[in-house]
Structure formats: structure tokens, C-alpha cells
Amino acid sequence: MLLYDNKRFFWLLLNRRGSVFYRCDSLVGGLFVAALGGAIQYMHESEWEDAPSIGHHYGLQALGVAVTWAIVFRTNLAWTRYWEAVTQLHVMYSKWADAFSQFYGFSEVTLKAAKEKKDEEKVKRIILKQRRLKVNFALLSAMAAERLSNGDNQLIEEMSRKVRSRSAMRVEKELKGTGLPSMVAKKDFDRELRTVGSYVLFCKPSEQQIELLKRSNDAVSLVMYWILWDLASVMKDIDTAPPIQSRMYQELSNGMLGFNNCLKIADVPFPLPFAQLLLLLLVAFSVLIPLYVIVFTKSRVVGPILCFFLFESLWCLNEVAKELENPFGQDMNDISLPDFHLRFVDNLETVSHCEQRQMLDPGDDFNAVDLRSLANQPPLEVAALAATVDTTKLRL
Known part of the structure; x- marks a missing residue:
């Protein structure tokens, strides 16, 4: 997801990175329509008998209104999908961060009491659970981000351009198997990198964990089960009352709800009939633009320019909608999930840092x-x- 300064007029106007206006297909299409408009103007000036002309502009205006409304409607729906994806992504990470913070706060208070009572076995159990949960929360984030980055919408773009049913996609993914994302230990991660391409973890999964993740059809639910198992096993050791501890499970559930709402956008594409019909109408209207503009402007200069920008405005709006409809992936304007994951890992590190304990409990x-x-x-x-x-x- 690109960040930009909206106040830099010329930079924003001429920036090609992430732009749909300066793409080759958009520019070539606009230049073709402008050239077609110039050719029609030349035919009229040369008084060709076969020069195309229109007696009344109602038909083209009606088609233009229908195409414009459909494109604006699609763009509005696409923006709704994009904003919903960002919103649910923030819900997912904030709820999981809350769950970890609550567990760590409860466990630290219990750890202090256990040290005062010199209960070494209890201290070891709690410290072990703290480390395991910290590692598994980071792994949960990595698996969730990877799943969203490889939703059905993204896979259909990478594998082929053919229309496929969801059952066919499921079979192909099962035959291909579950691949793990690129992961790097936090101690080996270079924070000066401008682009985050790997998922940062506190430590890489063990061979047994990797084997289980590869065999699983839902790695996110599997890691969530590991977290719930650890929380349930340490529940009897934590001094906090069970009704208060239940808040951790509620936050985990809310985070999974946010993840599944994101998954809905990553897996469910924009309806094919609407997209196909809109594309057909847009192509038909684009071919008729030169005829409509040249007949009424009768100018060699203004006519082709208007043809170019009228085509670009409608075509690029449709391209913007296509960009926003699938917000998860590796495209330039997609949401950067590795960056969201890195911020979540930093949050876990901040909460569990030993300086927190020294400040809150200095002895x-x-x-x-x-x-x-x-x-x-x-x-x-x-x-x-x-x-x-x-x-x-x-x-x-």
C-alpha cells in the first residue's frame, strides 16, 4: 500500500508508480481512440461519402449514462471492499494483541506471587507458557497474513486467467499442498530494509510443527488451537479469577472473526456477470466516443484530445475498481500484510520486554x-x- 503526500501537486500528477493512468494498456487505448477521432475528422473535412455521422445524440448519451453509472457503482463497491478489508485487518490484530497483553499481565502478577512463595515449579511452568504463547502468537499472525495474501482472488490471477469454480480451486490447492511462507528469526532480521518480504518470527517453527502445518488444510486454525491449548493448560496456575480470564478467549474469538471477514474479501471475487457486462458496454462506448465527439466539435485538435481524456476517465475508473476489489496480494496498491505482521510482532516484543517488569515491579x-x-x-x-x-x- 503506497503512502503519498496529497499536497505535492506536480509530483502527484506525474507519478507513475502505482498509477493506472500511465499504464501501457490505458495509454495505448486512449491514443487509439484519439487517432480514430482524428481519422473521422479527416474524413468529414475531405467530404467522404462514407464518413460516419449521427443524426441525433440521444442514443450515445443514453449509453454513456448507463456506462458511467455502472462504473461509478462498481468503484463504490470496490472502495467498500477495500475499506472493509483494512478495518477488519485492524480488528484482527488489535484483538489478538489485547488477548496477549491480558495474558501477559495476568501471568506476570502470578509470577511475582509464585516467586515470593518460592514455588519454583510454578515459576517454570508460567515462564514456559509465556515463551510458547509469544512464539505462537507471532506464528499465528504469519499464517493469517500468508493465507490472506494467497486467497482465491490472488491465486486465480497467478495461476491462470480462466474462470474456475470454488470446488476446482479447492481441489487444485489440495493437490498442490500447503506451502509455508518465507520466515526469518527476529534476531536475524534487518530492520533497515525498505521492503519487508519475509515474516518475522521470534524463532522458526520446529520440524514437528512444520510437518503439522504442511499437512493441515487450515494452518491458522491449527496455530489458534495451539494457543488455546496453552491458555487452558496454564489457566489453573494463574491467580486471576476465571471470569476475568475468559476475556482472553473472547478477544481471540473477536480476532478470528476479523480474520474470517478479511478472508471473505480475499476469497470471494466481484460477480462475473456484472464485470463482463460492464466491460462489454465500456468497449462499445469507447469505440463510439470518436464519432460522438468529432461530429459535435468538428476540430482536429480539440476532438482527439477530448476523445483521449473521455476514454481515459472511464477506463481508468474501471481499472481503479479492479485494483480495490482485491486488496490482498503482492500488487503495488495492495495492503502490505508483512508490514502489518511486523508491527504486531513489535507489539508482542514491547509487552513482554523485561524492562516492563523492572518498571512495574522494582522489588x-x-x-x-x-x-x-x-x-x-x-x-x-x-x-x-x-x-x-x-x-x-x-x-x-
Whole structure:
């Protein structure tokens, strides 16, 4: 997904990267229509007997209105699909991040109590679950992003241009097998890269995990099952009440709902009858544009220019709709899922960083407060903080 400065007029006007206006097919089509318009104007000026002409413009206007309405309608639907994809993607990642944050907060409080009681076995179990869940949450994100990047809409573009049924696509994918995405360990990842092509993980899956993922027809649900299994197994060790712990499962469920809403857009294409009919109407109207424009302008200069831009406006709007209808993939204007995944991994790393524990639980100095740091605080905040401070440990 390209980011750009909307205030840079000339850069925006002339930028070719990600543009549909400067594509070869658009420019060639526009130049052909303009040349056809120039030829018709030359035939009229030469008074050819067979020069095409129209007696009334109602028919072309009616066709133009129908084509314009259909293209605008399709573009509006395409933008709705694109925005819905971005919205559900943010829902998916925010809910999964919330679930991990809640688990880590609950487990850290429990870990502190277990250390005070010197329950070493419980400490080991919780630390193990923390590490496993952190790794599996990153793996879950990678599998989800890869699944969305290779939805049915994207696969049909890569494999062939033929029309296929969903059952045929399913059989072909099962015969091909499940391939794992390109993954790299976080310690080996170069953050200075301008383009993120691999999915960053805290550690790569084990051979047993890779084998299970390859055999699975739904890798996302498989990794989600691993996460739920770990949460259920550690539930008895966490000191937080079960009704409060259930919030973690609710957030995981909400994240899966967001993923499946994204999957709906990645797998369900725009209806073929509408797209085919619109393309036929657009081609028919484009062929008639020169005749319509030249007969009424009667100009060698203005006529071809109007033919070019009238064709480009309608053709490019249709191309924009095609870009927006399938927002997941590797095209320039598609949503960058590896970038979303990297931000999610950074979120997991931030929440689980050891400095968080040192700041929130500094040990014996937990109640120690430097009064000089309160000098610039509002009186109400100072009073509220003073009520929680052990006065025997104040540093003056």
C-alpha cells in the first residue's frame, strides 16, 4: 500500500508508480481512440461519402449514462471492499494483541506471587507458557497474513486467467499442498530494509510443527488451537479469577472473526456477470466516443484530445475498481500484510520486554518515591499517589 503526500501537486500528477493512468494498456487505448477521432475528422473535412455521422445524440448519451453509472457503482463497491478489508485487518490484530497483553499481565502478577512463595515449579511452568504463547502468537499472525495474501482472488490471477469454480480451486490447492511462507528469526532480521518480504518470527517453527502445518488444510486454525491449548493448560496456575480470564478467549474469538471477514474479501471475487457486462458496454462506448465527439466539435485538435481524456476517465475508473476489489496480494496498491505482521510482532516484543517488569515491579523499592519528582504534579495526583506510598521508605 503506497503512502503519498496529497499536497505535492506536480509530483502527484506525474507519478507513475502505482498509477493506472500511465499504464501501457490505458495509454495505448486512449491514443487509439484519439487517432480514430482524428481519422473521422479527416474524413468529414475531405467530404467522404462514407464518413460516419449521427443524426441525433440521444442514443450515445443514453449509453454513456448507463456506462458511467455502472462504473461509478462498481468503484463504490470496490472502495467498500477495500475499506472493509483494512478495518477488519485492524480488528484482527488489535484483538489478538489485547488477548496477549491480558495474558501477559495476568501471568506476570502470578509470577511475582509464585516467586515470593518460592514455588519454583510454578515459576517454570508460567515462564514456559509465556515463551510458547509469544512464539505462537507471532506464528499465528504469519499464517493469517500468508493465507490472506494467497486467497482465491490472488491465486486465480497467478495461476491462470480462466474462470474456475470454488470446488476446482479447492481441489487444485489440495493437490498442490500447503506451502509455508518465507520466515526469518527476529534476531536475524534487518530492520533497515525498505521492503519487508519475509515474516518475522521470534524463532522458526520446529520440524514437528512444520510437518503439522504442511499437512493441515487450515494452518491458522491449527496455530489458534495451539494457543488455546496453552491458555487452558496454564489457566489453573494463574491467580486471576476465571471470569476475568475468559476475556482472553473472547478477544481471540473477536480476532478470528476479523480474520474470517478479511478472508471473505480475499476469497470471494466481484460477480462475473456484472464485470463482463460492464466491460462489454465500456468497449462499445469507447469505440463510439470518436464519432460522438468529432461530429459535435468538428476540430482536429480539440476532438482527439477530448476523445483521449473521455476514454481515459472511464477506463481508468474501471481499472481503479479492479485494483480495490482485491486488496490482498503482492500488487503495488495492495495492503502490505508483512508490514502489518511486523508491527504486531513489535507489539508482542514491547509487552513482554523485561524492562516492563523492572518498571512495574522494582522489588524492595516498589514504594520508594522521590518527592522531588512530584514537584510539578497536580495536587490531586500527588495526593492520590501519596495514599498508596509506604511512608517508611520515602527518599528526601
